[in-house]
Amino acid sequence: xxxxxxxxxxxxxxxxxxxxxxxxxxxxxxxxxxxxxxxxxxxxxxxxxxxxxxxxxxxxxxxxxxxxxxxxxxxxxxxxxxxxxxxxxxxxxxxxxxxxxxxxxxxxxxxxxxxxxxxxxxxxxxxxxxxxxxxxxxxxxxxxxxxxxxxxxxxxxxxxxxxxxxxxxxxxxxxxxxxxxxxxxxxxxxxxxxxxxxxxxxxxxxxxxxxxxxxxxxxxxxxxxxxxxxxxxxxxxxxxxxxxxxxxxxxxxxxxxxxxxx
Ligand SMILES: NC(=O)c1ccc[n+]([C@@H]2O[C@H](COP(=O)([O-])OP(=O)(O)OC[C@H]3O[C@@H](n4cnc5c(N)ncnc54)[C@H](OP(=O)(O)O)[C@@H]3O)[C@@H](O)[C@H]2O)c1
Numbered sequence: 494x495x496x497x498x499x500x501x502x503x504x505x506x507x508x509x510x511x512x513x514x515x516x517x518x519x520x521x522x523x524x525x526x527x528x529x530x531x532x533x534x535x536x537x538x539x540x541x542x543x544x545x546x547x548x549x550x551x552x553x554x555x556x557x558x559x560x561x562x563x564x565x566x567x568x569x570x571x572x573x574x575x576x577x578x579x580x581x582x583x584x585x586x587x588x589x590x591x592x593x594x595x596x597x598x599x600x601x602x603x604x605x606x607x608x609x610x611x612x613x614x615x616x617x618x619x620x621x622x623x624x625x626x627x628x629x630x631x632x633x634x635x636x637x638x639x640x641x642x643x644x645x646x647x648x649x650x651x652x653x654x655x656x657x658x659x660x661x662x663x664x665x666x667x668x669x670x671x672x673x674x675x676x677x678x679x680x681x682x683x684x685x686x687x688x689x690x691x692x693x694x695x696x697x698x699x700x701x702x703x704x705x706x707x708x709x710x711x712x713x714x715x716x717x718x719x720x721x722x723x724x725x726x727x728x729x730x731x732x733x734x735x736x737x738x739x740x741x742x743x744x745x746x747x748x749x750x751x752x753x754x755x
Contacts, residue, residue: 691740
């Protein structure tokens, strides 16, 4: 059961499925990157985003771009690289080209050096923040590649939750690891407002009917999806629930006008 105080209004320009597909990953990515308990991203920060064409990654890339950061996405195919750029990544690295194709590399430092070199070539800097959720396969590389004093923020471990990393890089270079889970109501409301304003957009890439749910799950299980995969539960068909044409984007001048009137 949900209390009324736990509910948020649905954006009037979004379909049911687009609105429903956003809160989990948008809220989680917001807390990880922007929240007081997260990495507290600031303007110009270079943010490395694993799985930048996936569910969390799609919102992370948009939030970094919207917040004045420089998003470097990691993906595993040219198609996903294209999606990641559409979501807002300034630069994209295909992990298959740096030898990250499965479980954790035998020596994360070797792969970390390869990735670090690539990132510096692309954006001229080491990452201030690494956006982690892949876990075992990437965590050692994340701790290595984040800059001195930088932050690895994690909310998951899809490839295994027993991580190995070389602690010398963490302590000698004064790095931090932050754990993050979901979002509180304030963070969720903040990200819902960004969706409302059209400053970030739902990352729904495909919608299935309820009797096709197994195919939807298989698509995600085999890592062939991008963004979010929708499944209709109560809506009889896709595309319903829209009450207004576009987002309620209010420019600064309009805000100013409201201010002047009071
Ligand atoms: N704690 C929380 O509040 C919270 C909230 C939401 C999600 N999560 C967790 O976060 C994780 C990701 O969720 P999601 O919705 O973003 O999943 P997703 O849509 O499946 O995206 C995960 C991405 O990880 C990348 N990936 C998969 N295997 C990899 C590997 N071996 N090395 C490097 N990258 C790999 C894939 O990108 P490429 O193949 O293109 O590299 C994929 O797009 C899950 O474990 C989920 O449970 C936690």
